Amino acid sequence: MNARLLRYAWVLAIPLVPLVDRNASHINFLADAGAFMLLALGLNIVVGYAGLLDLGYAAFFAIGSYAYAMLASPQFGIHVPFWVMLFVASGIAAVFGILLGAPTLRLRGDYLAIVTLGFGEIVPQTFLNLSQYTNGPNGIASLDQPTLFGYAFGFNPVPYFYVMLALIALAIWLANNLRESRLGRAWMAIREDELAAKHMGINATTAKLSAFALGASFSGLAGVAYASKLQLVSPDQFQFSVSVLVLSMLVLGGMGNIAGVVLGSFTLSLINNFVLPQATNIAHAIGLTVDFTNYRFMLYGAILVTVMLFRPEGLIPSRQRRAELRAALADPDLSRRENAEYTQASG
Amino acid sequence: MSLLGLDAVSKHFGGLVAVADLSLSIERGSIVAMIGPNGAGKSTVFNLITGVYEPSAGDIVFADRSIRGLRPDQVTTRGVARTFQNIRLFAFMSALENVMTGEHARMHATLADSLLHTPRQRAEERRVRERARDLLRFVDLERASDTYARNLPYGHQRRLEIARALASEPTLLLLDEPAAGMNPREKEDLIALIERIRAGGVTVFLIEHDMQLVMSVSERISVLDHGEKIAEGPPSAIRSDDRVIEAYLGRAEAAP
Numbered sequence: 001m002n003a004r005l006l007r008y009a010w011v012l013a014i015p016l017v018p019l020v021d022r023n024a025s026h027i028n029f030l031a032d033a034g035a036f037m038l039l040a041l042g043l044n045i046v047v048g049y050a051g052l053l054d055l056g057y058a059a060f061f062a063i064g065s066y067a068y069a070m071l072a073s074p075q076f077g078i079h080v081p082f083w084v085m086l087f088v089a090s091g092i093a094a095v096f097g098i099l100l101g102a103p104t105l106r107l108r109g110d111y112l113a114i115v116t117l118g119f120g121e122i123v124p125q126t127f128l129n130l131s132q133y134t135n136g137p138n139g140i141a142s143l144d145q146p147t148l149f150g151y152a153f154g155f156n157p158v159p160y161f162y163v164m165l166a167l168i169a170l171a172i173w174l175a176n177n178l179r180e181s182r183l184g185r186a187w188m189a190i191r192e193d194e195l196a197a198k199h200m201g202i203n204a205t206t207a208k209l210s211a212f213a214l215g216a217s218f219s220g221l222a223g224v225a226y227a228s229k230l231q232l233v234s235p236d237q238f239q240f241s242v243s244v245l246v247l248s249m250l251v252l253g254g255m256g257n258i259a260g261v262v263l264g265s266f267t268l269s270l271i272n273n274f275v276l277p278q279a280t281n282i283a284h285a286i287g288l289t290v291d292f293t294n295y296r297f298m299l300y301g302a303i304l305v306t307v308m309l310f311r312p313e314g315l316i317p318s319r320q321r322r323a324e325l326r327a328a329l330a331d332p333d334l335s336r337r338e339n340a341e342y343t344q345a346s347g
Numbered sequence: 348m349s350l351l352g353l354d355a356v357s358k359h360f361g362g363l364v365a366v367a368d369l370s371l372s373i374e375r376g377s378i379v380a381m382i383g384p385n386g387a388g389k390s391t392v393f394n395l396i397t398g399v400y401e402p403s404a405g406d407i408v409f410a411d412r413s414i415r416g417l418r419p420d421q422v423t424t425r426g427v428a429r430t431f432q433n434i435r436l437f438a439f440m441s442a443l444e445n446v447m448t449g450e451h452a453r454m455h456a457t458l459a460d461s462l463l464h465t466p467r468q469r470a471e472e473r474r475v476r477e478r479a480r481d482l483l484r485f486v487d488l489e490r491a492s493d494t495y496a497r498n499l500p501y502g503h504q505r506r507l508e509i510a511r512a513l514a515s516e517p518t519l520l521l522l523d524e525p526a527a528g529m530n531p532r533e534k535e536d537l538i539a540l541i542e543r544i545r546a547g548g549v550t551v552f553l554i555e556h557d558m559q560l561v562m563s564v565s566e567r568i569s570v571l572d573h574g575e576k577i578a579e580g581p582p583s584a585i586r587s588d589d590r591v592i593e594a595y596l597g598r599a600e601a602a603p
Contacts, residue, residue, distance in 0.1 A: 174462050181461035181468065182454045189437050189448045196435040199397060201423035201452025201515055210458055320439045323495060
């Protein structure tokens with residue numbers, strides 16, 4: 001136990017970063033990376049724990065962000081405080097998690113992915129087309145800035161950094177609790193064998209909807225924090241590429257394992273928002289006109305292919321996922337056979 | 348007193364009649380077997396009882412209440428547990444986790460408890476873990492507690508599935524070919540295990556092809572052929588029943 005605690009002692013140094021590194025753009029980067037880490041932790045509940053492949057996760061990020069934009073801005077003259085909105089928006093996102101999850105309950109694997117992909121497209125389109133409420137493509141601007149005991153956050157990234165840190169700590173605590181609980185075991189069981197899980201007395205409907213709702217609520221938190229920091233929401237922030245980016249974070253880091261998810265999301269954020277822009281700056285400084293940020297998708301692709309080839313279970317996988325994948329690779333027909341059996345047994 | 352009663356239950360799949368007008372009664376505290384040739388509809392009967400299928404006609408009564416049309420998880424909560432013909436353990440969960448999952452129906456942790464690990468939740472987890480260990484000991488698998496289910500030898504997997512089923516504290520346990528793939532030694536252990544389960548107050552209803560096991564362990568036997576019950580009675584009567592012999596071996600040609 002003590003050795004394990006020591007291994008994580010470096011975490012205590014993270015809050016000190018803004019005191020050491022006075023470069024606002026670095027802190028700004030870290031705060032944005034925090035929002036994506038929250039998203040990854042939320043999607044991990046849906047995909048990693050419950051095994052429900054969701055390709056439209058950005059929809060809940062959009063819902064959380066727009067909830068803040070509509071309820072804490074001059075748009076309708078409503079100004080709900082930021083701290084209250086964290087709860088409200090995660091609640092709204094959870095409700096939509098249930099609404100969008102309910103029609104997909106009978107679907108598995110590829111079919112579920114296709115339907116969630118559709119939802120991921122529908123939600124930003126809806127915000128785009130409800131222009132009388134959302135200003136369409138222009139989005140909603142000058143969102144309220146959070147204040148804490150009279151201190152206004154303004155455009156300083158440092159307080160946002162601490163908010164993200166607190167939210168991530170909360171999310172990790174909750175996700176960790178879930179894994180070792182009645183509900184967490186129910187999710188694992190459903191992922192392994194849904195019919196057998198039902199025979200354990202597990203109500204698969206409520207278990208799956210709980211996963212959708214909890215996963216969505218994390219992205220509601222991320223949406224509020226991200227929108228308030230950017231002070232602007234617009235439909236193009238929530239495109240399919242966001243869902244793919246967050247899923248890639250899980251694949252790279254290791255699905256189902258919190259340390260893996262944290263590492264994967266931080267690595268991709270680092271490449272996306274730090275390494276590539278810096279490389280571009282350096283290139284420009286030495287007289288090259290190349291813009292490396294244009295190659296980000298090529299780079300993701302290369303990273304994902306490399307991961308799939310050499311370490312398909314991700315950088316820090318959960319013990320279980322690793323064993324599953326190894327077995328599936330050793331016997332490629334395994335999952336197909338199990339699915340056929342399932343269809344047979346459930347008529 | 349009857350614990351489980353099937354009352355004129357039928358199940359059609361399109362034009363195929365899998366179970367036809369089947370009536371059965373299982374006494375509380377007994378060990379009852381169902382035998383019959385392959386494809387006779389035995390597993391379908393289990394699937395009807397546990398809510399995988401809904402009967403096309405007829406009623407199923409468990410502990411004086413109809414369970415017809417209930418979902419599998421509701422049937423389990425009422426007190427019916429089962430194993431599967433082709434083992435369906437949670438392959439990548441440890442033996443202990445498999446049994447703990449089996450206790451789901453008897454646990455009370457809500458979503459909030461699971462999220463926040465309330466003191467109540469932690470106390471329950473400790474109890475559930477302790478009981479799972481007891482059950483593993485009961486089926487003589489305590490040493491395998493941290494092994495993934497799929498890495499266990501076949502006979503152990505069968506026993507683990509029984510422990511997982513018992514974890515839901517059933518009053519009726521359905522065993523679907525529990526001896527399949529077991530060697531004679533393991534079969535003997537299984538017979539003793541079934542007796543011990545019954546001694547603990549659980550009624551056992553099993554499907555089995557191994558006649559030696561069926562004859563030695565069960566008090567009553569029902570014989571199914573083409574979805575119909577063709578015989579029912581104590582082992583001694585079944586052994587010499589002409590229709591049963593015919594169903595298994597075919598009709599003897601009349602001597603010329």
